[in-house]
Amino acid sequence: MDIFAFVLSTTFMYSAPLIFTALGGVLSEKGGVVNIGLEGMMYFGAFMGAAIAYYSGNPWIGFLAAGIGGGLLALLHAVACVTFKANNTISGLAINFIGPGFALFLSRIMFDGATYTLPLADKKMGMPLKGFFMKDSFLDNLLGSQCHTTFIAFLLVPVVWFILQKTRLGLRIRAIGEYPKAADTLGINVAKIQYFVVIAGGVLAGFGGATLSIAVSSAFNPTIVTGQGFIALSAIVFGKWKPQGALVACLIFGFSTAIGIVLGWSSVQAVFPVPSQILAMLPFVISLVILVSFVGKSVAPSSVGIPYEKDN
């Protein structure tokens, strides 16, 4: 396979879970609620996706269950942050305990004491364009092995952009993130919309997690998420709280993972021996460098993370 197609296709594959999660974070933060709990929601989604897909025999049911799982955790976050004016960061942190806690707890009950699920084999998420292009052509190498989830993730970017920029709902969401008091004065139900964005964000993070466990890989294990929720979080900042910006950031992360994989090939290692630990470090170093060079120009929604309290 030509290396260019391989790098691109791997980039797409590894970006997809991040794109789902980052879009979820963009929605939530645009509506004024910081969601540091994305990691926990992703983790729970990864478990639910793999476990339900395994037992139902259908990856789509697993995928849906992952969304519901992420959404339920997000509901908890919304109750704390919107109704009870919780410190967003602390509540998100709690979610990062509760999500993995429930995932591993249920895993031990459902999989005979194990903290990993059984491999899905042919029940994995399908590849819609497999065999569609000529075998081993560039397009086949690039898109033939992509799962449905990759396409959904990329399609969701314009959808979220459209909702935020072109619909009445989006206008309301943005107004609340910038200046909730004004939105409230205009008769917008701040709490209702914040519930909506937080839960929608959780559903997307759950999808992101499931993408890891039923598309990129074919089972859940305790280290499957390892920081990807946090990477998605920084993708939001890189992307300046815009869906298309987050997409670019996620692609950069996916790309650095792909480069790491290529550099790890034995043929490459023979000429250019980079220790595997350094390769694993690469995505984080690259993102830190990008943060330093870009973040100065990034501005968060002005009321993000400040619980809105109505004057009575």
Added chain:
Amino acid sequence: MNNRKLHKKEWVSALKFTFFSIFIGLLVGAIVLAFSGYNPIQAYSIMLSGIFSKPSYISYVVIYATPLILTGLSVAFSFKTGLFNIGAEGQFIIGSLAAALIGGYLNLPAYIHVPVCILGAILAGGLWGAFSGFLKAKFNVNEVISTIMLNWIAFHLNNFVVTRPSIKREGMNVTQFIADTARIEILPKWKNCEAALAFREAHPIINDLLRTPLNAGIIIAIVTAFLIKYLLDRTSLGYSLRVVGDNVNSAEYNGINVKKNIIISMLICGMLAGAAGGLQVLGRTRNVAELAAMESYGFNGISVALIARNSPIGCIFSGLFFAMLTYGGPKIQSALGAPREIINIVIGTIILFVAVPKLLSILKSKFKRTIINTKISKGDE
């Protein structure tokens, strides 16, 4: 009411709410256990006896608590100064790596070796933390995100170092054990000599205690908590750091160099977490190994700080509490077959409640409103 009394009243109500949160956390844990077909009372009594029924258990709780108190202090210090140090995890890793390298590969006389190791750990962790402070001060990079990235960089750096052929032990991806001169365990040598064994047989409690790697780390952790309290409350540096934490604008107006303070604050946070890592190596693990996953000493420090409401002295108690949960909790798995992760659910719930200090007042006002509404609607009839 004078200030002192007011302060005390706030303090007492905060403490009450903390206990309330812990109660709810345990209650939620019990409900989840019951739903999954385990007897919660049995589970909790196994945990309790697994924590208190033997001197060695209590000793282990203390050993578990040592790094948690220090990483808790690290996070609490950052909160007090208006920052959020999620990076205690990475600073801990770097501190433990420094201590393991100095302790294992440097020959120094006893009495010098231990302080050099601890200072090395503090310095290494401090610089790792200060780097995040620098990125924030100089490039306006949010410390939450930079410290998360630096955690993973520290993680892989640790694995890179311990797998170097010149450093790793034959056949294993771990560093050499630290020299005996660098250990802080209580009487590590004497423990197993013949005279000691005879003495231990005669004193079963001491015997049981000596089975554990009980070490001097806890004393350092407790002293450090008081030092941090002193630094924050009684020194001008502590004052200016807190002012920056309270209000950046007013700090600038008062001529405080905000950028410098951010770097100093993150330096101190890193030093505390680095010390945690160093003491862990000197007192307990005696080496560092290739990591498969984060060990979570730093992340748990966040919970310790939150449960302590950022009080340095509170961190001692919440560190001990957290150690009880993480040491006693897993025992239900071997005894009952109940998943040990129930502990994470309990901790998460406690933190969720700690996040909503206004919970009770909001519930009260909602409750009042419903009463008023029903009264009004009844009046209409």
